[in-house]
Amino acid sequence: MRRTLLVLTTSLALTVPVLGVAPTSAASYDGAPAVEARADAEAVTGRVTDAAGKPIEGVSVYFRTEPGRSVQTDADGRYDSRDDEFLDLQPGPVLIDFDKWGDTLDDPVYWSQQVQVTVVAGQAVQRNATLAVRPSAVFTVRDAAGRRVVNAPLTIQVRDVDFNGGQWGPIQSGPHTTDSTGRYRFTAGFDEVRFQVGLPAGHRGAEVPEWWENAYSFATARSLTFPSGVALRRDLSVQLGPAPRKALSPSRPVVRGKARVGRTLRARPGTWRPAPVRLTYTWFRGAKRIPGATKATYRVIRKDVGKRISVRVTGRKAGYTSASRTSAKTIKVRRR
Template sequence: MSRSTRLACVFVSTLLALSFAVSSTLPAQAEDTTDPAPARATATRADRQLAAPPVDHRVTKRSVATKGERGSRPTRTAAGLEPAKSVQSSRISATTDDPATEPSIYGEVWESYSGDAVEGITAKIWHDNLFGGPPVATAVTDAYGYYSLGALPAGDYVLEFSGDGFITQWWDHNNYGSIGAKVITVTADGPGTEANAELDHLDTISGTLTNSKGKPVAGRWITLYIWLTSGQYWGELDSVTTNSAGRFSFPELRPGSYAVDGELPKGARLKAEAHYLSLLSFSGPKNAGLLAPWVVGSPSIGLEQKADAGPGKWKKASFSYQWLRNGATIPKATKKTYTPGLADLHTQLQVRVTSRVGNYWVTATSPTSWPLLRSSVPQIRGTLAVGSEVSADPGAWELASVPSYQWYADGKQIAGATAQSLTLTTAQKGKRLTVKVSGTYQNFPVISRTSSATAKVTTAGTPTITGSPAVGSTLTAKPGTWNKKTKLSYQWLRDGKAISKATKASYKLGAADAGTFISVRVTGKLSGYATVTKISGQVPIPA
C-alpha cells in the first residue's frame, strides 16, 4: 500500500471516528409506541413553565474514596465483608504477578453514582496510531473492580472501558470517542501504569399515564426535558406517545436533571421513574424540588439511616419510601428512617423515594450506602465517685477497627480525657458522664457511638473500723466523707461473706468470729447520684 493510500485510509477512519464521537453525545431516541402518532402543537422553551431545579446535593455529598485510597476499600462478598485485596483480575492476556512493577496497564473501575467498584467491565487497549482491528489486550474487572492487562510490549496505547448499562469511556475520563483519548506509554522495563476509571450509568425514564379512575390513557404526547446548565433553561429533549397500556419510555439517558410533562386530560395521573437520574417534582413555575434521594447516616448497624429526598421547595409534596437491602425490598421498611439490624450487617442500603405533587408522581432511587459495619453502644464500668477510676467498654466492633475515646461531663468534653479509662476528680462531682467511642475501619467514614449518661458522680468515703478486735468487743464502722443527705447502709462481713442480721453501724464480735477476718461494706444512696459501695480493710480477730 502506498503512503498516499495509507494517509487516505487514516483520513477516512478519522472522519468516521469523529462522526461516531459526535453522534454518541446525542440522546438516544425512545421508540414511539403508538403508530401512527397523533399531531401535536410544537412546544417551545417559553411554553413550558417549569421551575429551575435546585443543585443536586449528591454531587457535593457523595463519599467516594480518593484515587490513592480506593485500593483499600472493602467490597461486599458472599462471605461478608472482606479486606480489599491486591490487584487480581480475570485476565484474557498474559498475566503478571505485580503489574505495578511490570510493563503493564492496570487499575480499578468504579461507578460515579455511588462510588462502588464495578465487576464485569471490559478494558481494551489499542496502539494509538491504529484505528479498528482487534485490541492488543483485553481484561475484565473482578469483584473488586480491579483489572490488569498483563505484560505488554513497549509502546503507546489508548485504553477503552465498556460495560452493559454504562457509557463507554476512553481513558482518561473521556466519554466522547477515541480521538480525545490520552496516550499511555508503556516502557520495556516498567513500572506499570495505573489507569482508573469512573463510569457513568445509562438510565431509562419510564412511566404511565392513567385517567382519574386508574385506567391507561393511550396516544398522548409525553415530553422529556433536560436542564441545560450552560443556558440555565429546560431544553426539550424528546417526545413519545403513550402506548395502549398508557406506558412511555425514554432509554439510554446520560446523567443529568430531567423533567417529564405531557398532554394530560383533566384528572389524569402522570407517573415517571428513574434510577440513576434526578427528576423534577413540580407544581407550576415556582414550587419545585429535585428528587435526588440520598441515604444519610453513619454506616453501621444499630444507627438510624435517614432518607434525604433532595433539595428544593417540598411544601406541596407528599412522599412515600421503600428501603432496599442489596437491591432487594426490605419488608415493612417504608418510613423516612430505617434502623438496620443484624440482617443488614455488611450489606448496602438504598431508598426508593416517590414524590407526589398534585397529579404528578416521580420516583427515584438513591445510590448505595457504604457497607454497614458492626459497632456497639459503649458501657461505662466502675465506681462513680471522686477518686475512683471508670473505664469504657466499647462492646463488639468490626474486626481491625481502631477505637478512640472522648469523655464528657454533662455533655461537655473533659480536656485530655481521651484514654479508655478516666480517674474522676472533684471537677466531675455532681455531673453525669458519657463516653464517645469512634471506630476507624480502613477508609470508611468514622463511626461514633455514645454511651448512655450515668447518674451523677458522688463523693464517697472509704470506711474504716474502730474498736478492740477481740471476741466480746464491739467494732464500729466509720464511713468517711460522703455527699450530704446520702443515706448509708451497712453490712458486716466475715471472711468476705455477709454476716446474717449484722446491718448496723456497729457489730459485737462473737465466738464464730474467732480466727476470722472482719470487714464492713457501706453503701450510699442519694437521689440522682450514683449508688456507691465501699468496703473497709479486713481486721483479723484472734482465735
C-alpha cells in the first residue's frame, strides 16, 4: 500500500516518500528506448513531468545506494545520474526517489515517487517519472486589526487510521510557525488535522490563541481534510481576536400567583450560574411589553383582563454574554 507522510512548512514543504514501488528492469520505460549504449559507466537517465505532460524543473532525484547523492532535473525535466561526478552506481537493483517541493508557498507541491530500477553494467538505463500535484491549504494569519502575524506558532493535532491507532495526537515534527508574510502551508497526508494558532513571543495586544475555525477548544475546532475532488490549492485565513465572552448558565423563570385583577404575580428566576448574576425583569401582556413593569413582581390591572401574562428575565455578568429566558404564560386574567 502506498502511504505518504504529512509535510508542513512555512516556506517549503518537505515530503517523505514511503512506497508505491514496482520493480523494473532494463526494458523500456514510458515508451522510451530501454538502454543507451555506454561503455564507460553505468547510469540512469530520464524525464520527469506532471500529469499533463509538462516538464518539472528542479526535481531532486535521490539514489538510495549512494546516501546523500542526488541530481536535479533541468528546465526540460531531464536528469542524468552522471551529472554527479561522485555518484558511482553499481550493476543491480537501485531505489530512486523523485522529490519536488515548492521554493515558495505559491509553488505547487508534488507527491513524492519511489521506483526501483535495475542498473546494467556499462549501460544507461532510462526511467521516466510522472509526479502528481499534492493538495495543499495556505493559511494567512491576521491580528484583530487585520495585520499579518509573523512567526505565529502552530499547535497541530492529526488523526489517521495508520497513525497512533487512529486516535488524535500531536504531529511528530516542528516547530511550525507562519513565515515572514504571516502565511503557513499545510499539505495533504492525514485523514484529519486540527490546529491552533498562537501568538509570537513579545506580542502585544488583546488577541488570544485560537483553533481553526473560530474555536477556542480542541473539541469545537474544525477539521481540515483533503477529500477526493478537493481543490489542489485552497487559500484560507485565521483572524485572531480577544477572548470570547463566557456563557452564563440560565434558568427558565416561573410566574407564581393568581391571574386576577388586584392580585400580585411574582417571578421566580430559578438558579443562574456562576453566581452572582444581576437579573432584570420585563413583564408582558400577551406579546406586548407592559410599560414600567420591570420588577420581580407585577400587580394585575383591569387592562390585563382576557390576556395572558409572562415575564422575561435577563442575566448579566462581567466577562460573560448576557442571556434571557421567558416564562410560560399564565391563564387568561380574570376580573375577580
